[in-house]
Amino acid sequence: MAAAAPRTIALVVQRDLARAITAIENGYASASAAGDTLPPRRESAPAYVVGVTGPPGAGKSTLVDRLIESFRSNGDSVAVIAVDPSSPFTHGAVLGDRVRMQRHSGDHGVFIRSMASRESGGGIAPTTHHAIALASRAGFDVVIVETVGVGQVELEVVGVADVVIVVTVPALGDSVQTIKAGLTEIADLFVVNMADRPGANKTSVDLKHMVRESGKSIPVLQTIARDGTGVGEVMAALTESRGHHHTNAARSVRFDVVREVRDRAVRRALDVLDGSRGRSILERLANREMTRAVAREELLDLALEEVIHAD
Amino acid sequence: MPIKVLVAKPGLDGHDRGAKIVARALRDAGMEVVYTGLHQTPEMIVTAAVQEDVDVIGISILSGAHMTVFPKVLKLLGERGVDDIVVIGGGVIQEADGPKLKALGVRELFDSDATTQDLIDGIERVVAEFGRAQKRTDAARSTA
Numbered sequence: 330m331a332a333a334a335p336r337t338i339a340l341v342v343q344r345d346l347a348r349a350i351t352a353i354e355n356g357y358a359s360a361s362a363a364g365d366t367l368p369p370r371r372e373s374a375p376a377y378v379v380g381v382t383g384p385p386g387a388g389k390s391t392l393v394d395r396l397i398e399s400f401r402s403n404g405d406s407v408a409v410i411a412v413d414p415s416s417p418f419t420h421g422a423v424l425g426d427r428v429r430m431q432r433h434s435g436d437h438g439v440f441i442r443s444m445a446s447r448e449s450g451g452g453i454a455p456t457t458h459h460a461i462a463l464a465s466r467a468g469f470d471v472v473i474v475e476t477v478g479v480g481q482v483e484l485e486v487v488g489v490a491d492v493v494i495v496v497t498v499p500a501l502g503d504s505v506q507t508i509k510a511g512l513t514e515i516a517d518l519f520v521v522n523m524a525d526r527p528g529a530n531k532t533s534v535d536l537k538h539m540v541r542e543s544g545k546s547i548p549v550l551q552t553i554a555r556d557g558t559g560v561g562e563v564m565a566a567l568t569e570s571r572g573h574h575h576t577n578a579a580r581s582v583r584f585d586v587v588r589e590v591r592d593r594a595v596r597r598a599l600d601v602l603d604g605s606r607g608r609s610i611l612e613r614l615a616n617r618e619m620t621r622a623v624a625r626e627e628l629l630d631l632a633l634e635e636v637i638h639a640d
Numbered sequence: 641m642p643i644k645v646l647v648a649k650p651g652l653d654g655h656d657r658g659a660k661i662v663a664r665a666l667r668d669a670g671m672e673v674v675y676t677g678l679h680q681t682p683e684m685i686v687t688a689a690v691q692e693d694v695d696v697i698g699i700s701i702l703s704g705a706h707m708t709v710f711p712k713v714l715k716l717l718g719e720r721g722v723d724d725i726v727v728i729g730g731g732v733i734q735e736a737d738g739p740k741l742k743a744l745g746v747r748e749l750f751d752s753d754a755t756t757q758d759l760i761d762g763i764e765r766v767v768a769e770f771g772r773a774q775k776r777t778d779a780a781r782s783t784a
């Protein structure tokens with residue numbers, strides 16, 4: 330590929346993008362209004378959205394740093410949305426992903442934003458998909474979304490990404506077994522990072538076996554994100570998938586719709602449970618006028634009725 | 641909404657144990673803490689603060705470089721068109737420098753004896769007094 334001049338995004342647009350994301354996060358503006366301060370996207374196609382998920386400490390941020398470098402050398406401007414979990418108790422969070430990406434700080438073609446997962450139990454902040462849309466609107470060619478994947482939570486990333494990289498490490502060979510059903514559903518690419526550690530080949534073989542059993546053809550690659558080994562192959566796979574990312578878009582939209590339906594159902598159910606009928610059942614339970622099991626049944630009927638017969 | 645704080649450690653101070661302890665204490669107080677690592681230049685601090693759109697930048701300096709770092713950070717924030725982020729500082733600060741830094745626009749200074757509870761209280765106070773959250777909600781309401 331011919332070396333293109335790496336594209337950049339005006340600093341004032343980056344500032345307004347940052348503020349628009351905050352407005353969405355904090356509910357100051359609706360999703361449709363938040364981007365009003367941004368110029369309309371000039372490119373006809375939206376940004377290519379790459380999801381990177383996997384357990385804490387697997388080297389996701391280090392790999393993202395390498396991907397930024399590679400996309401930049403192809404000329405693409407890159408926004409990173411890095412989601413870290415909020416404490417369920419204090420709602421606070423330490424957002425440390427950008428530590429690994431600091432060398433891109435002076436590059437005006439790179440925008441990095443950390444987000445706490447807030448009330449979503451999951452790896453994806455409720456507003457992440459709006460943040461991605463805003464970064465795309467601001468003109469970024471590529472948006473990389475890093476999320477912590479633990480168990481089922483990492484499935485969520487599919488709802489927002491065109492392509493999903495699942496990062497794992499040799500020492501976690503066992504956990505590959507426990508989460509295997511979900512993983513082949515969402516991964517477009519498996520990366521066994523820390524290939525400098527013992528056991529990388531065994532983990533790759535295990536993963537390949539799992540992929541074969543699932544009847545899919547998902548590449549399994551090895552990297553040493555710390556020194557960049559293997560990142561070229563990851564980029565080659567991403568470039569290949571980018572050519573037909575409309576098929577991924579279809580899958581992503583499907584997940585997104587399922588997620589939206591679930592969120593709305595939960596909201597409606599909560600409204601009912603917190604409403605007068607729900608409260609009266611809970612009161613009778615508290616006064617021992619009914620058993621737990623009966624209270625559960627009645628509440629469930631109430632909630633499901635509301636969810637299913639909603640307008 | 642949780643207060644979002646950038647904890648920055650400029651210069652060549654050797655380790656980041658202190659910054660990490662502070663980051664965790666602030667998280668436990670319900671804040672969202674962006675941690676950027678060691679050896680941050682003023683440019684890196686301001687870029688991170690703008691992209692993260694934090695409420696507060698907390699800069700900890702042990703090496704006595706306050707009078708070079710803070711003016712630079714405040715100037716860069718102005719150049720980037722960001723004047724609603726509160727800047728606070730900590731570390732070993734010459735007594736005479738305190739008033740100068742405040743005059744420049746640093747809203748609060750904590751000496752090295754400050755407890756993490758002092759920090760938490762101080763951040764909550766400066767955000768209530770100087771923070772932009774209120775301004776932004778009001779702006780959103782008036783245009784809604």
Ligand SMILES: Nc1nc2c(ncn2[C@@H]2O[C@H](COP(=O)(O)OP(=O)(O)O)[C@@H](O)[C@H]2O)c(=O)[nH]1
Nearest residue numbers: 385386387388389390391522523524553554555
């Ligand atoms: N040995 C080794 N260490 C790595 C590699 N990639 C990342 N690391 C280290 O693993 C630690 C966690 O990396 P990080 O990118 O923050 O992981 P994350 O939590 O998945 O984002 C850091 O100390 C990295 O330097 C690798 O390929 N090999």
Ligand SMILES: [Mg+2]
Nearest residue numbers: 389390426475
């Ligand atoms: Mg990370």
